[in-house]
Amino acid sequence: MIELRGITKAWPGGAGVQALDLSVPEGECCALIGPSGCGKTTTLRLVNRLVEPDAGSIRITGQDALAQDPVQLRRGIGYVIQEGGLFPHRRVGANVAVVPALLGWDAARTRARVEEVLALVGLDPAQYRDRWPHQLSGGERQRVGVARALAADPPVLLLDEPFGAVDPLRRAQLQQEVLALLKRLRKTVLLVTHDVQEAVLLGDSLALMRAGRLVQHAAPAEMLARPADGFVADFLGADRALTRLGLFRISDVPREAASVPGEALPEATTLRDALSAMLERGVTALPVAEGGSLTLEAVLASR
Amino acid sequence: MIGWLRDHPDVFLEALGQHLALSAAGLLAGVALALPAALLLARRPVLAGWVSGGAGVLRTLPSLAVLAALLPLLGVGFTPSVVALALLALPPVLLHALVGLQGAEPAAVEAARGMGFTPLQSLLRVELPLALPQVFAGLRTAAVQVVSGAALATFIGGGGLGDLVTQGMALLDTAQLLAGGSAIALLALGTEAGFGWLQRRWERA
Amino acid sequence: MRWTWRNLDSIGAALGEHVLLVGAALLLAAAVALPLGVLAARRPVLRAAAMGGSAVLYSVPTLALFALLVPLLGLGFRAALLALASYAMPVLLRAVVTGLEGVAPAVRDAADGMGLTPRQKLWQVELPLALPSMLAGLRVAVATLVSAATVAAYIGGGGLGVLILTGLDQGHTEKILVGATLVCALALAADTALRRMQRA
Ligand SMILES: Nc1ncnc2c1ncn2[C@@H]1O[C@H](COP(=O)(O)OP(=O)(O)O)[C@@H](O)[C@H]1O
Ligand SMILES: [Mg+2]
Numbered sequence: 001m002i003e004l005r006g007i008t009k010a011w012p013g014g015a016g017v018q019a020l021d022l023s024v025p026e027g028e029c030c031a032l033i034g035p036s037g038c039g040k041t042t043t044l045r046l047v048n049r050l051v052e053p054d055a056g057s058i059r060i061t062g063q064d065a066l067a068q069d070p071v072q073l074r075r076g077i078g079y080v081i082q083e084g085g086l087f088p089h090r091r092v093g094a095n096v097a098v099v100p101a102l103l104g105w106d107a108a109r110t111r112a113r114v115e116e117v118l119a120l121v122g123l124d125p126a127q128y129r130d131r132w133p134h135q136l137s138g139g140e141r142q143r144v145g146v147a148r149a150l151a152a153d154p155p156v157l158l159l160d161e162p163f164g165a166v167d168p169l170r171r172a173q174l175q176q177e178v179l180a181l182l183k184r185l186r187k188t189v190l191l192v193t194h195d196v197q198e199a200v201l202l203g204d205s206l207a208l209m210r211a212g213r214l215v216q217h218a219a220p221a222e223m224l225a226r227p228a229d230g231f232v233a234d235f236l237g238a239d240r241a242l243t244r245l246g247l248f249r250i251s252d253v254p255r256e257a258a259s260v261p262g263e264a265l266p267e268a269t270t271l272r273d274a275l276s277a278m279l280e281r282g283v284t285a286l287p288v289a290e291g292g293s294l295t296l297e298a299v300l301a302s303r
Numbered sequence: 304m305i306g307w308l309r310d311h312p313d314v315f316l317e318a319l320g321q322h323l324a325l326s327a328a329g330l331l332a333g334v335a336l337a338l339p340a341a342l343l344l345a346r347r348p349v350l351a352g353w354v355s356g357g358a359g360v361l362r363t364l365p366s367l368a369v370l371a372a373l374l375p376l377l378g379v380g381f382t383p384s385v386v387a388l389a390l391l392a393l394p395p396v397l398l399h400a401l402v403g404l405q406g407a408e409p410a411a412v413e414a415a416r417g418m419g420f421t422p423l424q425s426l427l428r429v430e431l432p433l434a435l436p437q438v439f440a441g442l443r444t445a446a447v448q449v450v451s452g453a454a455l456a457t458f459i460g461g462g463g464l465g466d467l468v469t470q471g472m473a474l475l476d477t478a479q480l481l482a483g484g485s486a487i488a489l490l491a492l493g494t495e496a497g498f499g500w501l502q503r504r505w506e507r508a
Numbered sequence: 509m510r511w512t513w514r515n516l517d518s519i520g521a522a523l524g525e526h527v528l529l530v531g532a533a534l535l536l537a538a539a540v541a542l543p544l545g546v547l548a549a550r551r552p553v554l555r556a557a558a559m560g561g562s563a564v565l566y567s568v569p570t571l572a573l574f575a576l577l578v579p580l581l582g583l584g585f586r587a588a589l590l591a592l593a594s595y596a597m598p599v600l601l602r603a604v605v606t607g608l609e610g611v612a613p614a615v616r617d618a619a620d621g622m623g624l625t626p627r628q629k630l631w632q633v634e635l636p637l638a639l640p641s642m643l644a645g646l647r648v649a650v651a652t653l654v655s656a657a658t659v660a661a662y663i664g665g666g667g668l669g670v671l672i673l674t675g676l677d678q679g680h681t682e683k684i685l686v687g688a689t690l691v692c693a694l695a696l697a698a699d700t701a702l703r704r705m706q707r708a
Contacts, residue, residue, distance in 0.1 A: 048621055050617070050620055071624075074623035075622065075623035076623075079618065079621035081614055081618060083614050084614075084618075085612075085615055085619075085621075086615075087615060087618070087619075087633060087637075088612075089633075089636045089637055098622055099622050099623065158621075364655075365655035365658045366655060367655070367658045367659055367688075368655075368672065368687070368689075369688075371672045371684045371687070372684070372692075374676065374681070374684060375685065447567060451572075454569050454572060455570075455571060455659065459676065465571055468571055468572075477579050480575050480579065481576065483575055484573075484574075487572035487575070488568045488569065491567055491568060491569050492564060
């Protein structure tokens, strides 16, 4: 659990973060969004005290982070940045082993753990352990970055635009995989992104910032349905209603028992894709593979 | 030191004049060799590689050794000193010019060919102008090297400000020693700064 | 060649002295440049002073530097050593500073974020990544030193320059050529060795 209370940080040039209250419950992922320069990265770096707050309190898994030695604090928090920030002079295995080495783990335990986390992020240890960072693709580097953050099994992870440098074709799969992994491991995650789709996809909650202040903090469906003001609505985009439909699946809404003709969709299909199929076929009801049918009224009622 | 300068203005001015003459002659001779060589080599990458390697070796050789090694061939005095200084000036100008010529924007060279320039016209009117900043950087390095090296000409009877140092040492005349040392240092720093200024003016123009 | 055969041992001694002079000056220069470079790399004012001072010091011709230092340091091996070290120091200092500044900000950030102490970050991340730049600086420093050490014979530093300078004095061509050839060979050998190291 991450709890920020009244956190304030002023930069000499202005901006920064002002009186920010934000909490991320244990095992959840909070996606921090907002326009460039609004203070997302600053907020993230306040949590592991790479930036020291001027005022406020920070609690991580119940403990006062500001009372701890910052170096020790950081060893207990996973940190992933854009491009991974891998050490170019160390092989993949040694990169993943950085924090275990700092914590004084013995060689056997470290080695076993390196293999374990590489496998977790979908990289074959035998194949990747002895490679150099420059021999990896952008996506692979990012996976190694995540593995490195997970190595000492920290309860909390901070991710700053972790998928920003991954090519768009691979990004979606990497996002899904990492999200599923962090959920499975019940990590508490603060994720910075400027991409609304990514935030909606990965966040249990969205925290939207503007000029150093938190404007709205809510579940994605809630924020998309009821933006707090025009700024939030604009930031979420004119297609926010469609984005929101992407959060629900056919199985989430009531169905008609009677079937209709046409090619059936599986009930795991998102309402967004289902609506798209209706528009494409020019119909107001679609058959569902698992039985029954989905009507346009049911899609609209999900608002 | 100031006192020495006041008492011996003629000695100082003669040494300074010799130093400038040595440096100018050495630099000019070096450039006169290096630039045409670079133009000839620009289209011959294999030969250019060999020559660059040789120039790199020449650049690594200690100045005093180069100066001394010429003595059995050329004797002592002004001329052998100029030859040695030209050898010091040659590598930086040649290497920089080659880098500049070979690094000329391929699109510009291609465009020149497309417009019907002969290879020689392209070399002189497109590649050389594009390489000029590099040539100038080489010239600056060479000038500083030559002014420094000219201080050593005193050891083979070439004269220059180095004479003040050697005479000061021989006569245990600290004032003369310091006058010589300061003059050489200031001349080198002034050359570095002056060529740097010219280079910046040039790049802005 | 008669002179050479009769004086092999003193020629060898001169070569040994030359290597010693270069090696000792290099160590002394590195002992100053490394800590100073580390300090300067994170302090803009000190950095500006160090880089500016280095550029000026490095542009002062060898003979001028020796002439200016003789009244301060006197003559002999120790004076030559100090003069040579002050000549090589700026080269190494620049190399340390540029090497440290070349470390990617993301890499530093990751090091801090994972909980490396500033000292651990310096030794485990920044210095290893600055190594190529430091090696390049070392190569320039060694070439400079081998050359300057030849002139150092003039202030009683010993080494191969003694053969050249006394040879010039006595009009002894063989002596001059032996000295010049050996010092050139030393410069090339050291340069080749360091170039190999840079590649490795
Ligand atoms: N170390 C710093 N010193 C001064 N100003 C900073 C520093 N870091 C960030 N800022 C300023 O704080 C503001 C917020 O930056 P940041 O948190 O990086 O924004 P975001 O990640 O949302 O794009 C920006 O205006 C930036 O210029
Ligand atoms: Mg940011």
